[in-house]
Amino acid sequence: MIVGRVIGWFLLFCALVLLGWDAVSSLDNGTWGFAVLGQRWYEIDQALGGFTLNTLQAGIERNISVDLWDNVFAPVLLWPAVAVFVVPGVVFLLLFRRWGGGRTQRRFSGKR
Template identity: 45%
Template sequence: MIIGRIFGWILTGSAFLVLGHDLLQYLDSETWHSILLGELWFMINPEGLNLTQAIIQRYISPTLWDPVILNFLLWPAWLVFLVSGLLLLVLFRKRRKAEGRFLPS
């Protein structure tokens, strides 16, 4: 449970960092360009992106890469991180104990 919440907070924080980067780029150039998930992945680890593409196309399914994963990699990185992080935070939230609801009288 706690690992899911920690990972959710990391993703949510990463979303705001990437969005802050996009805003600073906008203030510098006065044109909005949101960094894409695939672009960010390529900047961080280009070999990992190429290896993942080769493995998925060769061993899993070529059609899984092109219409599904490629479209996902073309989404803004901050949006992917924010939605994923908030989803994890909701799924792994602390649940309140039902105190006194079903006590026998």
């Protein structure tokens, strides 16, 4: 359960970083808007000197299916990057939250 909460908080932290990045970018551009996931992934990829986005596309198209890339991955890359991390983060936090409130003392523990 704690692993799910940690993943949820990590995803929300990533969303907060992306939101800050969008805010700083909007100050440069003069207009407010959310960047899409594909754009942010490309910018991170270029900064680190990698080709993960192109490699992922080639691997999926060659080894799995071209339709999977065209119908699933490509549309997700056009979604706002903040939303891609906020939605699963909130879902993880709701699924793995503590359901009984805080810790309760056992009634019949034998210690008095």
